[in-house]
Amino acid sequence: MNQLPEPANILRFTAAERWTHRTLGILMGVLLITAAVLYLPGASAVIGYRPVMRNVHVIAGFLLPIPIIVACFFWAFRQDLRRLNRFSPNDWKWLRSRKRRNGEIPVGKFNAGQKLNSAFVLGSIIVLLATGLVMYFNRFFPDDVRTGSTFVHDWLALLVAIATAGHMWMAYGDATARKGMLTGSVPVEWAEKEHGEWANEVAGETTQQSR
Amino acid sequence: MVSRENRRPEPNEEEIPLSRRMSIPVASLLQMCFHKRVEQPLKSPPAAAGAPVGRRIVLGMVGLGALGIIFGRTASQAVNSSVATAAPGLSGVLPGTGGFRIYTVTNGYPEYNVDKYRLTVTGLVSTPLSLSLADLTELPQTGMTKDFQCVTGWRVDDVPWSGVLLSDVLNAAGADLTAEALRFTSFDGAYTESLTMEQGLRPDVLVATTMFGQPITEEHGAPVRMYVAPMYGYKSIKWLSGIEVGEKVVPGYWEERGYAVDAWVGNSNGMTDEPIT
Numbered sequence: 001m002n003q004l005p006e007p008a009n010i011l012r013f014t015a016a017e018r019w020t021h022r023t024l025g026i027l028m029g030v031l032l033i034t035a036a037v038l039y040l041p042g043a044s045a046v047i048g049y050r051p052v053m054r055n056v057h058v059i060a061g062f063l064l065p066i067p068i069i070v071a072c073f074f075w076a077f078r079q080d081l082r083r084l085n086r087f088s089p090n091d092w093k094w095l096r097s098r099k100r101r102n103g104e105i106p107v108g109k110f111n112a113g114q115k116l117n118s119a120f121v122l123g124s125i126i127v128l129l130a131t132g133l134v135m136y137f138n139r140f141f142p143d144d145v146r147t148g149s150t151f152v153h154d155w156l157a158l159l160v161a162i163a164t165a166g167h168m169w170m171a172y173g174d175a176t177a178r179k180g181m182l183t184g185s186v187p188v189e190w191a192e193k194e195h196g197e198w199a200n201e202v203a204g205e206t207t208q209q210s211r
Numbered sequence: 212m213v214s215r216e217n218r219r220p221e222p223n224e225e226e227i228p229l230s231r232r233m234s235i236p237v238a239s240l241l242q243m244c245f246h247k248r249v250e251q252p253l254k255s256p257p258a259a260a261g262a263p264v265g266r267r268i269v270l271g272m273v274g275l276g277a278l279g280i281i282f283g284r285t286a287s288q289a290v291n292s293s294v295a296t297a298a299p300g301l302s303g304v305l306p307g308t309g310g311f312r313i314y315t316v317t318n319g320y321p322e323y324n325v326d327k328y329r330l331t332v333t334g335l336v337s338t339p340l341s342l343s344l345a346d347l348t349e350l351p352q353t354g355m356t357k358d359f360q361c362v363t364g365w366r367v368d369d370v371p372w373s374g375v376l377l378s379d380v381l382n383a384a385g386a387d388l389t390a391e392a393l394r395f396t397s398f399d400g401a402y403t404e405s406l407t408m409e410q411g412l413r414p415d416v417l418v419a420t421t422m423f424g425q426p427i428t429e430e431h432g433a434p435v436r437m438y439v440a441p442m443y444g445y446k447s448i449k450w451l452s453g454i455e456v457g458e459k460v461v462p463g464y465w466e467e468r469g470y471a472v473d474a475w476v477g478n479s480n481g482m483t484d485e486p487i488t
Contacts, residue, residue: 039312047318047319049317049318050314050315050316051316084265085263085264085265085266086260086261086262086263086264086265087261087262087263087264087265088260088261089261091261091264115264115265116264116268118265119264119265119266119268119269120268120272122265122269123268123269123270123271123272123273123276124272126269126272126273126276127272127273127275127276127279130276131276131280134280135363135364138363138364139480139481139482140481142483143284143364143366143482143483143484143485144281144283144284145280145281146363146364147283147284147364147365147366148279148280148281148282148283148284148286149280149283149364150283150363150364150365151279151283151284151286152276152279152280152283156276156279
């Protein structure tokens with residue numbers, strides 16, 4: 001069979017993955033902004049509109065798990081979950097390395113930072129949703145549980161805000177990664193440098209099929 | 212550039228679980244809807260390798276969250292007081308530090324002028340009053356150190372308050388003490404509150420002008436607010452501008468929105484908080 005030219009771009013995210021990321025991102029943004037207005041004294045002073053902010057926050061909070069649940073019906077997303085869950089020996093090496101960005105440690109489709117971030121965000125969503133439900137239906141819970149939930153919700157939200165800022169900072173620094181999430185595909189060279197193992201995986205399949 | 216054809220992996224049919232077979236066409240359909248480029252199919256990852264760290268993190272966080280809910284009350288008091296002591300400036304940025312959460316029902320804090328501020332006392336009174344801050348300081352001053360309990364669950368212990376007892380204000384205006392009701396208005400233009408006359412005459416209901424030994428700050432309702440000690444915080448109207456003596460209790464802002472009119476701490480709104488005495 002004729003040799004096929006190497007594809008310049010490889011598929012990184014299907015529409016299902018991209019729309020999951022997009023809707024989660026929008027909801028998370030709405031939640032963080034309304035949370036800031038609700039709980040930071042400085043922001044409450046400038047903006048106010050507490051009842052509106054509260055309703056928007058509660059509705060966005062209730063909607064937050066829906067993109068994840070819907071995404072679970074998509075094969076590509078479930079494969080991503082599998083990949084994000086497992087830490088390979090290279091992931092640990094990558095995490096400990098100071099020069100992790102030079103591409104010498106070939107990591108899979110997701111690097112260890114992305115894996116940690118996704119696990120943290122999923123854990124946070126579960127805990128924030130549970131404590132948020134206690135806060136919203138507060139009359140059904142004893143005082144200690146309400147105060148405890150409020151405490152957990154506030155401080156975890158602060159950590160999520162920091163993690164989200166970090167996530168956006170990393171994305172700001174890598175236009176190709178952003179393009180991958182926007183259009184779904186990335187250049188092979190980028191994949192080879194940032195996600196070497198995954199690039200090999202994809203290339204392996206290509207070679208097999210073009211035999 | 213030659214774009215590659217959209218090829219699907221074709222392993223034996225019986226190896227593909229039904230759910231995967233169902234989701235592939237849906238995903239492809241969505242991709243066709245939202246994206247024109249022809250893409251290679253995604254590849255399934257190699258067999259699970261390495262420890263399931265992600266799952267451990269998620270489960271660990273759920274466990275920590277549960278612990279936080281159980282021990283959070285103690286922890287939050289410790290954190291709030293240590294932040295308040297170590298870095299008082301942070302309480303404007305961090306949530307819940309200093310114990311209080313600031314709620315407004317309007318856009319920002321209402322503006323006022325210390326010199327022009329007046330508290331009006333009207334309705335069933337023999338002498339309607341329009342009290343300046345100076346007038347208020349000439350009335351008998353009362354101080355008390357009591358907790359502030361919000362209906363949303365947080366409580367600030369031992370807050371020092373001072374000002375004029377509501378009963379002293381009512382007496383100064385010659386209010387008809389057989390009237391049934393009191394209505395409070397705020398110069399934020401939206402918030403209102405209510406008490407019965409019997410409740411308003413209690414010795415722990417204060418027209419407050421200071422908190423923590425300082426003039427009341429903007430976010431706490433400067434220059435004058437109510438402090439209704441035995442009731443949930445929403446009764447303690449901030450930015451107080453008017454007291455009206457009337458015949459019938461008119462439910463206040465939150466009471467029109469479902470909260471109890473008689474908002475005793477621990478005995479209303481379905482709550483079991485420790486009463487404030």
